[in-house]
Amino acid sequence: MPKIQGSTTSDALKVNTIYGNLGYIAKNLADNKPGFMLQLVMPALIFMFLFQILPIFHGIYTSLTDYPLWQGYGTFVGLKNYISMLSKPHFYTVVLLNTVLFTIVAVTVEMCGGIAIGHLFNQSFRGEYLVRSLLLLPLMISRVISGVMVRWIFNDQYGILNVILRWIGIDPPSWFAERSTAMFLALLAEVWTWTPWYAIFVLAALQVQPVSPKEAARVDGANAWQVFRHVTLPFLRPVLAVCTLIRTFDAFAQFDHVWTITRGGPGRSTELLSVFAYKESFIYLKMGQGAAAGMISALVMLIFGLLLFRRFYRFTYRL
Amino acid sequence: MCWERNKIKISLVGVLIAGFFLFFSFVSPVGAEVKSLRVAYMPYPVHKQQLKWMEKWAAERGIKIERAPIAYENYAQQVAMHLTRKDPPFDVIWHNDDWGEMYAKLLEPIDDIPNFKKVSPTLYEGVFPDRVPFKPGAYRITGVPFTTTSAVLFYRKDLAPFAPRTYDELIKLCQSLMKQGKVPWGFIGGTVYPHLWGTLIWSLASNNVFIFEPGGGICDTAVIASYGFTPMVDDPRFQETVEFWWDNIYTHKISPLEVIGYTRTDSDAIFKEGNVFAVWQDSIMYGTFNDPQQSKVVGKVGVMPFPAGPHGKKASWDICWAWGVPKNITDERKKIAKELLNYLISDEVQIDLWKETGGPPVTVNVRKQLYETDPLFREVGNATIYTDLVWESGGYYFAEWPKVMMTVGEYFQNMMKGKREDIPAMLAKLKAEINEIVEPTRERWGVKFVK
Numbered sequence: 001m002p003k004i005q006g007s008t009t010s011d012a013l014k015v016n017t018i019y020g021n022l023g024y025i026a027k028n029l030a031d032n033k034p035g036f037m038l039q040l041v042m043p044a045l046i047f048m049f050l051f052q053i054l055p056i057f058h059g060i061y062t063s064l065t066d067y068p069l070w071q072g073y074g075t076f077v078g079l080k081n082y083i084s085m086l087s088k089p090h091f092y093t094v095v096l097l098n099t100v101l102f103t104i105v106a107v108t109v110e111m112c113g114g115i116a117i118g119h120l121f122n123q124s125f126r127g128e129y130l131v132r133s134l135l136l137l138p139l140m141i142s143r144v145i146s147g148v149m150v151r152w153i154f155n156d157q158y159g160i161l162n163v164i165l166r167w168i169g170i171d172p173p174s175w176f177a178e179r180s181t182a183m184f185l186a187l188l189a190e191v192w193t194w195t196p197w198y199a200i201f202v203l204a205a206l207q208v209q210p211v212s213p214k215e216a217a218r219v220d221g222a223n224a225w226q227v228f229r230h231v232t233l234p235f236l237r238p239v240l241a242v243c244t245l246i247r248t249f250d251a252f253a254q255f256d257h258v259w260t261i262t263r264g265g266p267g268r269s270t271e272l273l274s275v276f277a278y279k280e281s282f283i284y285l286k287m288g289q290g291a292a293a294g295m296i297s298a299l300v301m302l303i304f305g306l307l308l309f310r311r312f313y314r315f316t317y318r319l
Numbered sequence: 320m321c322w323e324r325n326k327i328k329i330s331l332v333g334v335l336i337a338g339f340f341l342f343f344s345f346v347s348p349v350g351a352e353v354k355s356l357r358v359a360y361m362p363y364p365v366h367k368q369q370l371k372w373m374e375k376w377a378a379e380r381g382i383k384i385e386r387a388p389i390a391y392e393n394y395a396q397q398v399a400m401h402l403t404r405k406d407p408p409f410d411v412i413w414h415n416d417d418w419g420e421m422y423a424k425l426l427e428p429i430d431d432i433p434n435f436k437k438v439s440p441t442l443y444e445g446v447f448p449d450r451v452p453f454k455p456g457a458y459r460i461t462g463v464p465f466t467t468t469s470a471v472l473f474y475r476k477d478l479a480p481f482a483p484r485t486y487d488e489l490i491k492l493c494q495s496l497m498k499q500g501k502v503p504w505g506f507i508g509g510t511v512y513p514h515l516w517g518t519l520i521w522s523l524a525s526n527n528v529f530i531f532e533p534g535g536g537i538c539d540t541a542v543i544a545s546y547g548f549t550p551m552v553d554d555p556r557f558q559e560t561v562e563f564w565w566d567n568i569y570t571h572k573i574s575p576l577e578v579i580g581y582t583r584t585d586s587d588a589i590f591k592e593g594n595v596f597a598v599w600q601d602s603i604m605y606g607t608f609n610d611p612q613q614s615k616v617v618g619k620v621g622v623m624p625f626p627a628g629p630h631g632k633k634a635s636w637d638i639c640w641a642w643g644v645p646k647n648i649t650d651e652r653k654k655i656a657k658e659l660l661n662y663l664i665s666d667e668v669q670i671d672l673w674k675e676t677g678g679p680p681v682t683v684n685v686r687k688q689l690y691e692t693d694p695l696f697r698e699v700g701n702a703t704i705y706t707d708l709v710w711e712s713g714g715y716y717f718a719e720w721p722k723v724m725m726t727v728g729e730y731f732q733n734m735m736k737g738k739r740e741d742i743p744a745m746l747a748k749l750k751a752e753i754n755e756i757v758e759p760t761r762e763r764w765g766v767k768f769v770k
Contacts, residue, residue: 072403
């Protein structure tokens with residue numbers, strides 16, 4: 001923290017007399033005292049410790065216990081919960097695979113859709129502000145509600161989509177009875193919710209993009225695609241990198257849509273890591289195993305996140 | 320200076336101390352006069368009727384009823400978690416047979432309330448006991464029954480010349496009605512957890528088989544424990560029942576494949592829309608199916624016991640729903656809560672329960688009175704509590720039951736999607752998995768695998 005130009009201890013005391021603690025803070029900031037800085041951040045640190053760090057350690061401890069929710073306490077079992085979970089092929093072939101696929105597909109489609117919509121709205125037209133506001137509508141709707149909406153729209157008996165399909169002579173598929181279609185519906189809801197989020201960021205970036213590089217490229221004979229590929233896209237990279245990082249973490253931990261739409265079914269074919277952990281904790285009431293699933297999920301996410309972060313950091317740094 | 324520096328520290332400590340005092344003043348109402356009772360319930364018609372009477376009773380005593388509605392899907396975990404607290408946030412909880420073992424040690428014995436003697440013991444014994452394994456009588460009852468919900472077949476009596484009594488009759492009737500274009504589908508129910516009852520589980524009972532030995536409608540944990548929690552999913556009758564559903568989908572085509580993705584809300588909605596001939600549900604839905612605000616089949620709904628499978632009998636599955644009182648609340652609160660529950664099984668409230676919701680009463684005298692005076696009660700009663708064979712108990716209530724039920728449901732979904740000839744192999748696999756799941760149950764109950 002730089003020392004405020006021209007400030008002295010006596011000046012600070014004067015201010016202190018007039019403004020009380022405010023002056024005291026200003027003076028200490030000016031003197032750049034480490035102890036004082038610590039005092040300032042202490043409330044935030046205490047808050048973080050109580051509500052973030054402590055629960056993580058509590059979660060780690062719980063994952064090492066056999067803790068039925070209805071019993072109210074757990075007994076230490078070491079790594080039993082981890083071994084039990086990691087020794088099941090289902091964990092790798094279904095849960096982990098589904099989670100990774102879900103994340104990659106959801107984020108990729110959202111990013112492409114977001115770029116397309118961002119470009120589409122990056123021009124003047126009548127009612128542009130209204131349309132841009134409406135774009136945010138999916139984000140304002142709770143994910144549980146959008147999940148239930150999808151469930152009803154695709155209901156085989158009276159879902160509006162199936163009614164339309166039958167009306168035009170197409171036999172609708174069994175949406176919730178097959179793994180591929182059930183997963184598609186969960187992805188659809190996720191993409192519908194989050195594509196506008198990408199679009200807003202892309203649009204914001206495009207609005208401040210300098211015009212001259214694009215014009216220079218056009219003068220040099222670049223077509224629209226080449227302008228986008230070699231001028232606009234590199235410009236968007238930092239925004240896309242941050243958005244993708246945030247969305248990847250979020251999609252990796254996705255629960256609401258999958259639970260409301262498929263509940264991990266049919267069978268366990270659309271189960272994600274979050275659904276797996278939820279079922280262990282709150283359906284089977286085995287808090288220890290649920291916490292272990294959560295810890296493994298966090299670990300996988302951490303590794304995945306670090307790799308992504310390294311990759312994206314390079315993008316942003318280059319610019 | 321020093322004083323100024325300490326000001327922040329002192330302020331922080333002050334805020335913390337004030338926070339602690341504020342917190343404990345909310346959570347420790349020891350010795351306080353009871354001015355409110357907090358009720359955890361599922362927002363279902365029968366519960367709402369009960370709350371209406373609770374509020375009437377409470378208002379006369381200057382007590383406020385604080386409602387805490389919790390969805391069925393979240394109920395077990397939320398209430399279990401709160402019951403283990405030293406000061407639970409509820410004074411009265413809805414107590415379902417599904418959670419008997421989990422809740423038993425956390426609830427107050429309530430069989431000392433005066434009106435309890437009017438309730439038929441067959442309704443609650445084996446359902447809500449704080450039971451010591453294999454020591455009959457060495458337990459107290461922890462649930463005050465307020466209604467029974469019978470598993471029944473709701474069907475369109477305007478379409479059917481007769482009520483189907485067997486699987487075969489049901490299939491033929493559905494096919495005939497579908498051929499005439501009267502309904503798009505014949506027979507559905509819920510499958511997705513926790514609604515597997517509406518398809519596989521009740522049809523197993525109808526075919527005199529079940530997930531655990533000894534089969535039939537026997538669900539008393541002590542009885543199941545005496546059989547070593549032995550799964551009977553490889554029993555030929557079990558396979559026959561699974562094949563019954565497979566055939567309904569692919570051979571007889573009376574049920575859509577989507578039935579494996581239905582919750583009971585889905586199947587109810589389809590029945591109320593008039594898109595199916597018959598649905599399996601709890602009898603307490605009778606009022607909802609006949610509610611003009613919600614249903615297109617008002618006045619057309621017939622109710623009957625399970626159609627019997629090849630090995631089954633005409634039977635009803637009569638499940639008792641109750642209220643419980645947490646063990647960890649103060650004595651004053653327990654006393655008031657018990658007075659309230661005593662009132663809920665008074666004749667006045669029990670008769671209103673039937674009239675308003677179609678929920679059968681639990682007291683013997685009211686049942687008798689209604690059977691003699693009310694033709695509708697006779698119709699529903701003959702389909703439920705007065706059938707030839709009534710299993711007056713509930714689902715399983717050992718702690719691993721949710722995992723067993725969910726696993727069976729997942730296998731059922733996979734079997735319905737697979738080939739018919741693969742069913743035996745999948746059932747063998749399911750048996751191994753159930754055995755693994757119930758191993759802790761066996762340890763807890765001190766029993767061994769029999770077969």
